[in-house]
Amino acid sequence: MAAVTERRSALVTGATAGIGAAFVRELAAEGFGLILVARDEERLRGLAAELPVPVEVLPADLATADGCDTVAARLTDAGRPVDLLVNNAGRSLNRSFLRSTVELEEELLRLNVHAVMRLTLAALPGMVERGRGEIVNVSSVSGFAALMPGSTYPASKAWVTNFSESQAQLVRGKGVRVMALCPGYTRTEFHGRAGIDMSRTPSWIWLDARTVVRAGLRDLRRGRVVSVPGWKYKLAVFGIRHAPRGLVHRVARDTRGRIGHEER
Numbered sequence: 001m002a003a004v005t006e007r008r009s010a011l012v013t014g015a016t017a018g019i020g021a022a023f024v025r026e027l028a029a030e031g032f033g034l035i036l037v038a039r040d041e042e043r044l045r046g047l048a049a050e051l052p053v054p055v056e057v058l059p060a061d062l063a064t065a066d067g068c069d070t071v072a073a074r075l076t077d078a079g080r081p082v083d084l085l086v087n088n089a090g091r092s093l094n095r096s097f098l099r100s101t102v103e104l105e106e107e108l109l110r111l112n113v114h115a116v117m118r119l120t121l122a123a124l125p126g127m128v129e130r131g132r133g134e135i136v137n138v139s140s141v142s143g144f145a146a147l148m149p150g151s152t153y154p155a156s157k158a159w160v161t162n163f164s165e166s167q168a169q170l171v172r173g174k175g176v177r178v179m180a181l182c183p184g185y186t187r188t189e190f191h192g193r194a195g196i197d198m199s200r201t202p203s204w205i206w207l208d209a210r211t212v213v214r215a216g217l218r219d220l221r222r223g224r225v226v227s228v229p230g231w232k233y234k235l236a237v238f239g240i241r242h243a244p245r246g247l248v249h250r251v252a253r254d255t256r257g258r259i260g261h262e263e264r
């Protein structure tokens with residue numbers, strides 16, 4: 001089997017489930033060598049065993065400094081350059097800010113914001129030096145406005161989208177691409193992990209992870225800086241960006257009633 005260094009390689013965070021696992025499968029089918037990051041080592045090894053390409057398993061908790069250091073060290077290893085970084089790992093919370101804790105909010109920011117900054121800073125200078133490379137930061141449609149009253153998750157994703165747009169402009173013309181992938185509701189483990197009850201959410205609202213990833217990779221290759229998979233969500237984002245703020249907030253309040261954020 002060829003070594004990872006002989007073919008294009010991709011490092012995917014949050015590789016074991018949902019959108020991350022869909023990235024892994026899609027990139028493996030394209031022949032990428034893969035570096036898989038998540039906390040659950042057994043699950044990482046199980047996924048690695050299924051893949052027909054060379055795979056490195058890199059267990060790390062990206063909400064910790066040590067976890068970020070481990071992955072950053074792999075990304076800065078000049079002898080084994082990474083061609084595509086997918087900053088995908090992220091989480092939400094199931095409670096209003098009034099009932100939150102400093103620990104939970106800091107953990108969300110460390111994973112959704114700090115790890116994205118840290119790993120992009122590890123990968124991007126080397127990519128610019130080599131004159132090639134791609135970074136996909138998985139953000140969210142929710143980052144386009146304060147769509148979940150009391151939730152800090154959309155604010156973390158607003159940072160990811162803005163950050164990605166900013167870095168994309170910085171590296172334009174240098175052979176390197178940075179893109180924010182902004183999915184809407186996608187069927188994964190995400191809401192279950194956060195304890196958010198989505199049972200009252202209509203079925204037409206859901207995307208599947210494979211569709212999200214395929215649209216994202218297509219947009220990346222077209223040179224898009226922000227990718228919103230699915231025509232319904234493209235329309236929604238247009239509305240969010242152009243409708244009066246008061247109307248957006250009213251719709252957001254109504255939507256919250258249909259999505260079970262536990263109030264504790």
Ligand SMILES: NC(=O)c1ccc[n+]([C@@H]2O[C@H](COP(=O)([O-])OP(=O)(O)OC[C@H]3O[C@@H](n4cnc5c(N)ncnc54)[C@H](OP(=O)(O)O)[C@@H]3O)[C@@H](O)[C@H]2O)c1
Nearest residue numbers: 014016017018019038039040062090140185186188189190
């Ligand atoms: N699903 C949606 O509706 C939706 C919509 C818009 C945006 N997004 C975004 O899409 C991204 C992926 O979400 P998903 O829906 O695919 O979630 P998911 O199914 O819950 O998968 C999360 C992945 O991240 C890993 N992970 C969680 N915490 C981690 C940590 N501290 N350090 C390292 N890895 C960690 C998990 O593995 P371990 O538990 O083993 O670490 C798992 O592989 C997130 O950034 C999310 O905000 C999701």
